[in-house]
Amino acid sequence: MVSTARTSLVLLALMALLALTLVAVLAHLGPWETPVNLGIAGAKAAIVALWFMHVRRSSALTRVFAGAGLLWLTLLLGLTLSDYLSRGWM
Protein backbone atom coordinates (compact mmCIF):
# COMPACT_ATOMS: atom_id res chain seq x y z
CA MET A 1 0.00 0.00 0.00
CA VAL A 2 1.44 3.32 -1.02
CA SER A 3 0.53 6.30 1.14
CA THR A 4 -1.09 9.38 -0.35
CA ALA A 5 1.76 11.41 1.06
CA ARG A 6 4.30 9.37 -0.89
CA THR A 7 2.28 9.64 -4.10
CA SER A 8 1.98 13.40 -3.61
CA LEU A 9 5.73 13.68 -3.11
CA VAL A 10 6.28 11.89 -6.43
CA LEU A 11 3.96 14.36 -8.17
CA LEU A 12 5.89 17.27 -6.65
CA ALA A 13 9.15 15.79 -7.94
CA LEU A 14 7.66 15.43 -11.44
CA MET A 15 6.35 18.99 -11.47
CA ALA A 16 9.72 20.23 -10.24
CA LEU A 17 11.39 18.44 -13.16
CA LEU A 18 8.89 20.01 -15.56
CA ALA A 19 9.78 23.42 -14.13
CA LEU A 20 13.45 22.51 -14.52
CA THR A 21 12.76 21.73 -18.19
CA LEU A 22 11.47 25.24 -18.71
CA VAL A 23 14.45 26.74 -16.86
CA ALA A 24 16.82 24.67 -19.00
CA VAL A 25 15.12 25.95 -22.12
CA LEU A 26 15.52 29.58 -21.06
CA ALA A 27 19.14 29.00 -20.09
CA HIS A 28 20.45 28.88 -23.66
CA LEU A 29 22.51 25.75 -23.21
CA GLY A 30 23.49 25.45 -26.88
CA PRO A 31 24.84 21.97 -27.68
CA TRP A 32 24.02 20.80 -24.15
CA GLU A 33 20.33 21.41 -24.69
CA THR A 34 19.58 17.97 -26.14
CA PRO A 35 21.32 15.80 -23.51
CA VAL A 36 19.93 17.98 -20.69
CA ASN A 37 16.35 17.86 -22.01
CA LEU A 38 16.53 14.13 -22.60
CA GLY A 39 18.18 13.61 -19.22
CA ILE A 40 15.35 15.44 -17.48
CA ALA A 41 12.78 13.47 -19.52
CA GLY A 42 14.58 10.26 -18.57
CA ALA A 43 14.45 11.24 -14.89
CA LYS A 44 10.70 11.92 -15.12
CA ALA A 45 10.14 8.59 -16.89
CA ALA A 46 12.21 6.73 -14.30
CA ILE A 47 10.24 8.31 -11.45
CA VAL A 48 6.91 7.42 -13.07
CA ALA A 49 8.12 3.85 -13.70
CA LEU A 50 9.67 3.26 -10.27
CA TRP A 51 6.99 4.81 -8.10
CA PHE A 52 3.72 5.17 -10.03
CA MET A 53 4.19 1.90 -11.91
CA HIS A 54 5.44 0.22 -8.75
CA VAL A 55 8.57 -1.20 -10.37
CA ARG A 56 10.44 -0.32 -7.21
CA ARG A 57 8.37 -2.69 -5.10
CA SER A 58 7.86 -5.34 -7.79
CA SER A 59 9.24 -8.87 -7.90
CA ALA A 60 12.52 -9.54 -9.67
CA LEU A 61 10.70 -11.27 -12.53
CA THR A 62 8.45 -8.24 -13.06
CA ARG A 63 11.50 -6.01 -13.22
CA VAL A 64 13.00 -8.32 -15.88
CA PHE A 65 9.85 -7.97 -17.98
CA ALA A 66 9.83 -4.21 -17.50
CA GLY A 67 13.50 -4.03 -18.40
CA ALA A 68 13.00 -6.19 -21.49
CA GLY A 69 11.07 -3.48 -23.32
CA LEU A 70 13.79 -1.01 -22.46
CA LEU A 71 16.46 -3.46 -23.62
CA TRP A 72 14.91 -3.95 -27.05
CA LEU A 73 14.38 -0.22 -27.47
CA THR A 74 18.04 0.32 -26.63
CA LEU A 75 19.02 -2.24 -29.25
CA LEU A 76 16.78 -0.58 -31.83
CA LEU A 77 18.11 2.91 -31.19
CA GLY A 78 21.68 1.85 -30.48
CA LEU A 79 22.26 -0.29 -33.53
CA THR A 80 20.46 2.21 -35.80
CA LEU A 81 22.61 5.03 -34.48
CA SER A 82 25.78 2.96 -34.79
CA ASP A 83 25.12 2.97 -38.51
CA TYR A 84 24.25 6.63 -38.99
CA LEU A 85 26.82 8.07 -36.60
CA SER A 86 29.64 6.10 -38.17
CA ARG A 87 28.91 6.96 -41.79
CA GLY A 88 31.53 9.64 -41.87
CA TRP A 89 34.27 7.27 -40.70
CA MET A 90 35.14 5.50 -43.93
Place this chain on the structure above:
Amino acid sequence: MAETETAHVAHQFDDGEQQHEAVTLGMWAFLATEIMLFGGLFAGYTVFRIQYFEAFREGSHHLYVWLGTANTAILLLSSFTMALAVSAAEKGHRRALVAILATTAALGLAFLTVKGFEYRLDIHDGIVPGPHFEAALFDHPAEVQIFFVLYWLMTALHATHMLIGVCVIAGLAVQAARGRPAARANTVEMTGLYWHFVDIVWIFLFPLLYLVGEPRW
Protein backbone atom coordinates in the same frame (compact mmCIF):
# COMPACT_ATOMS: atom_id res chain seq x y z
CA MET B 1 0.61 -5.17 -3.92
CA ALA B 2 -1.84 -6.97 -1.56
CA GLU B 3 -5.33 -7.82 -2.71
CA THR B 4 -8.43 -6.86 -0.73
CA GLU B 5 -10.09 -9.65 1.21
CA THR B 6 -12.92 -9.87 -1.29
CA ALA B 7 -10.61 -10.31 -4.29
CA HIS B 8 -11.57 -13.08 -6.64
CA VAL B 9 -8.90 -15.63 -7.55
CA ALA B 10 -9.40 -17.29 -10.92
CA HIS B 11 -9.36 -21.08 -10.79
CA GLN B 12 -6.04 -21.51 -12.59
CA PHE B 13 -4.10 -19.69 -9.90
CA ASP B 14 -2.92 -21.02 -6.55
CA ASP B 15 -3.54 -17.77 -4.74
CA GLY B 16 -4.10 -14.04 -5.16
CA GLU B 17 -0.41 -13.26 -5.13
CA GLN B 18 0.31 -15.58 -8.05
CA GLN B 19 -2.64 -14.14 -9.94
CA HIS B 20 -1.37 -10.62 -9.36
CA GLU B 21 2.12 -11.62 -10.55
CA ALA B 22 0.77 -13.25 -13.72
CA VAL B 23 -1.46 -10.30 -14.55
CA THR B 24 1.40 -7.87 -13.99
CA LEU B 25 3.81 -9.82 -16.17
CA GLY B 26 1.22 -9.99 -18.92
CA MET B 27 0.68 -6.25 -18.87
CA TRP B 28 4.41 -5.54 -18.93
CA ALA B 29 4.81 -7.91 -21.89
CA PHE B 30 2.13 -5.91 -23.70
CA LEU B 31 3.82 -2.63 -22.73
CA ALA B 32 7.07 -3.98 -24.20
CA THR B 33 5.30 -4.32 -27.54
CA GLU B 34 3.98 -0.79 -27.16
CA ILE B 35 7.50 0.47 -26.42
CA MET B 36 8.61 -1.06 -29.72
CA LEU B 37 5.63 0.41 -31.55
CA PHE B 38 6.46 3.93 -30.47
CA GLY B 39 10.14 3.00 -30.56
CA GLY B 40 10.02 2.62 -34.32
CA LEU B 41 8.79 6.19 -34.67
CA PHE B 42 11.35 7.44 -32.18
CA ALA B 43 14.08 5.66 -34.17
CA GLY B 44 12.90 7.32 -37.36
CA TYR B 45 12.83 10.65 -35.57
CA THR B 46 16.37 10.13 -34.29
CA VAL B 47 17.76 9.35 -37.74
CA PHE B 48 16.13 12.32 -39.45
CA ARG B 49 16.99 14.72 -36.65
CA ILE B 50 20.65 13.80 -36.97
CA GLN B 51 20.53 14.40 -40.71
CA TYR B 52 18.30 17.49 -40.79
CA PHE B 53 18.77 19.25 -37.45
CA GLU B 54 18.24 22.76 -38.84
CA ALA B 55 14.95 21.73 -40.42
CA PHE B 56 13.89 20.10 -37.13
CA ARG B 57 14.70 23.31 -35.27
CA GLU B 58 12.67 25.30 -37.79
CA GLY B 59 9.71 22.96 -37.50
CA SER B 60 9.84 22.84 -33.73
CA HIS B 61 9.67 26.64 -33.56
CA HIS B 62 6.28 26.53 -35.24
CA LEU B 63 4.75 24.42 -32.48
CA TYR B 64 2.92 25.95 -29.53
CA VAL B 65 5.28 25.35 -26.60
CA TRP B 66 2.84 26.65 -24.00
CA LEU B 67 0.17 24.19 -25.11
CA GLY B 68 2.70 21.37 -25.03
CA THR B 69 3.81 22.40 -21.54
CA ALA B 70 0.22 22.61 -20.30
CA ASN B 71 -0.47 19.16 -21.70
CA THR B 72 2.62 17.76 -20.00
CA ALA B 73 1.42 19.15 -16.67
CA ILE B 74 -2.07 17.73 -17.25
CA LEU B 75 -0.68 14.28 -17.99
CA LEU B 76 1.65 14.24 -15.00
CA LEU B 77 -1.32 15.22 -12.82
CA SER B 78 -3.41 12.44 -14.37
CA SER B 79 -0.70 9.88 -13.57
CA PHE B 80 -0.81 11.15 -9.99
CA THR B 81 -4.58 10.70 -9.79
CA MET B 82 -4.30 7.28 -11.43
CA ALA B 83 -1.78 6.23 -8.76
CA LEU B 84 -4.26 7.45 -6.12
CA ALA B 85 -6.99 5.40 -7.83
CA VAL B 86 -4.86 2.25 -7.61
CA SER B 87 -4.32 2.90 -3.89
CA ALA B 88 -8.05 3.47 -3.38
CA ALA B 89 -8.86 0.22 -5.20
CA GLU B 90 -6.34 -1.72 -3.08
CA LYS B 91 -7.83 -0.33 0.11
CA GLY B 92 -11.38 -1.01 -1.05
CA HIS B 93 -12.48 2.64 -0.86
CA ARG B 94 -15.13 2.38 -3.54
CA ARG B 95 -16.57 5.91 -3.51
CA ALA B 96 -13.11 7.48 -3.55
CA LEU B 97 -12.14 5.13 -6.38
CA VAL B 98 -15.07 6.27 -8.54
CA ALA B 99 -14.32 9.95 -7.95
CA ILE B 100 -10.59 9.59 -8.61
CA LEU B 101 -11.07 7.47 -11.74
CA ALA B 102 -13.55 10.04 -13.05
CA THR B 103 -11.02 12.80 -12.36
CA THR B 104 -8.31 10.88 -14.21
CA ALA B 105 -10.55 10.39 -17.23
CA ALA B 106 -11.46 14.07 -17.14
CA LEU B 107 -7.79 15.05 -17.14
CA GLY B 108 -7.26 12.74 -20.12
CA LEU B 109 -10.11 14.47 -21.90
CA ALA B 110 -8.60 17.84 -21.01
CA PHE B 111 -5.36 16.76 -22.68
CA LEU B 112 -7.23 15.68 -25.81
CA THR B 113 -9.19 18.94 -25.86
CA VAL B 114 -6.01 21.01 -25.70
CA LYS B 115 -4.50 18.78 -28.39
CA GLY B 116 -7.51 19.24 -30.62
CA PHE B 117 -7.43 22.97 -30.15
CA GLU B 118 -3.71 22.90 -30.94
CA TYR B 119 -4.26 20.81 -34.07
CA ARG B 120 -6.76 23.39 -35.27
CA LEU B 121 -4.18 26.13 -34.86
CA ASP B 122 -1.55 23.98 -36.59
CA ILE B 123 -3.81 23.31 -39.58
CA HIS B 124 -4.59 27.00 -39.84
CA ASP B 125 -0.86 27.76 -39.73
CA GLY B 126 -0.34 25.46 -42.71
CA ILE B 127 2.03 22.92 -41.19
CA VAL B 128 0.26 19.82 -42.43
CA PRO B 129 2.57 18.12 -44.97
CA GLY B 130 0.97 17.75 -48.36
CA PRO B 131 -0.73 20.01 -50.89
CA HIS B 132 -1.66 22.70 -48.35
CA PHE B 133 1.73 22.95 -46.70
CA GLU B 134 2.98 26.53 -46.32
CA ALA B 135 6.45 26.00 -47.78
CA ALA B 136 7.08 29.76 -47.88
CA LEU B 137 7.38 29.83 -44.08
CA PHE B 138 10.54 27.73 -44.05
CA ASP B 139 14.16 27.81 -45.19
CA HIS B 140 14.15 24.04 -45.70
CA PRO B 141 10.57 23.22 -46.75
CA ALA B 142 11.23 19.69 -48.01
CA GLU B 143 13.13 18.55 -44.93
CA VAL B 144 10.92 20.34 -42.43
CA GLN B 145 7.96 18.37 -43.75
CA ILE B 146 9.69 15.24 -42.49
CA PHE B 147 9.65 16.79 -39.02
CA PHE B 148 5.97 17.59 -39.36
CA VAL B 149 5.11 14.10 -40.63
CA LEU B 150 6.71 12.79 -37.44
CA TYR B 151 4.93 15.42 -35.34
CA TRP B 152 1.47 14.57 -36.70
CA LEU B 153 2.02 10.79 -36.68
CA MET B 154 3.57 10.53 -33.24
CA THR B 155 1.11 12.86 -31.52
CA ALA B 156 -1.85 11.23 -33.30
CA LEU B 157 -0.72 7.75 -32.29
CA HIS B 158 -0.23 8.99 -28.74
CA ALA B 159 -3.64 10.72 -28.73
CA THR B 160 -5.27 7.49 -29.94
CA HIS B 161 -3.70 5.66 -27.02
CA MET B 162 -4.93 8.42 -24.71
CA LEU B 163 -8.48 8.12 -26.05
CA ILE B 164 -8.50 4.36 -25.50
CA GLY B 165 -7.18 4.92 -21.98
CA VAL B 166 -9.84 7.53 -21.22
CA CYS B 167 -12.57 5.15 -22.38
CA VAL B 168 -11.23 2.28 -20.28
CA ILE B 169 -10.83 4.47 -17.19
CA ALA B 170 -14.31 5.97 -17.61
CA GLY B 171 -15.68 2.45 -18.03
CA LEU B 172 -13.92 1.36 -14.83
CA ALA B 173 -15.40 4.34 -12.99
CA VAL B 174 -18.90 3.34 -14.09
CA GLN B 175 -18.30 -0.31 -13.09
CA ALA B 176 -16.92 0.74 -9.74
CA ALA B 177 -19.91 3.03 -9.14
CA ARG B 178 -22.21 0.07 -9.72
CA GLY B 179 -20.17 -2.10 -7.38
CA ARG B 180 -19.31 -4.51 -10.17
CA PRO B 181 -16.29 -6.78 -9.73
CA ALA B 182 -14.83 -5.57 -13.03
CA ALA B 183 -13.20 -2.73 -11.13
CA ARG B 184 -11.04 -4.99 -8.99
CA ALA B 185 -7.74 -3.81 -7.62
CA ASN B 186 -5.83 -5.79 -10.25
CA THR B 187 -7.79 -4.31 -13.14
CA VAL B 188 -7.31 -0.78 -11.86
CA GLU B 189 -3.62 -1.37 -11.31
CA MET B 190 -3.07 -2.78 -14.82
CA THR B 191 -5.03 0.11 -16.34
CA GLY B 192 -2.73 2.32 -14.32
CA LEU B 193 0.34 0.68 -15.87
CA TYR B 194 -1.05 1.40 -19.33
CA TRP B 195 -1.88 4.98 -18.42
CA HIS B 196 1.56 5.66 -16.92
CA PHE B 197 3.17 4.21 -20.03
CA VAL B 198 1.21 6.60 -22.26
CA ASP B 199 2.34 9.41 -19.95
CA ILE B 200 5.98 8.33 -20.32
CA VAL B 201 5.66 8.41 -24.12
CA TRP B 202 4.48 12.02 -23.90
CA ILE B 203 7.27 12.86 -21.42
CA PHE B 204 9.70 12.08 -24.24
CA LEU B 205 7.60 13.48 -27.08
CA PHE B 206 7.43 16.90 -25.42
CA PRO B 207 11.13 17.82 -25.49
CA LEU B 208 11.76 16.05 -28.81
CA LEU B 209 8.98 17.86 -30.65
CA TYR B 210 8.54 21.16 -28.83
CA LEU B 211 11.95 22.02 -27.44
CA VAL B 212 14.35 21.61 -30.36
CA GLY B 213 16.95 24.35 -30.54
CA GLU B 214 15.73 26.85 -27.95
CA PRO B 215 12.02 27.28 -28.64
CA ARG B 216 10.48 30.65 -29.16
CA TRP B 217 7.89 31.39 -26.54
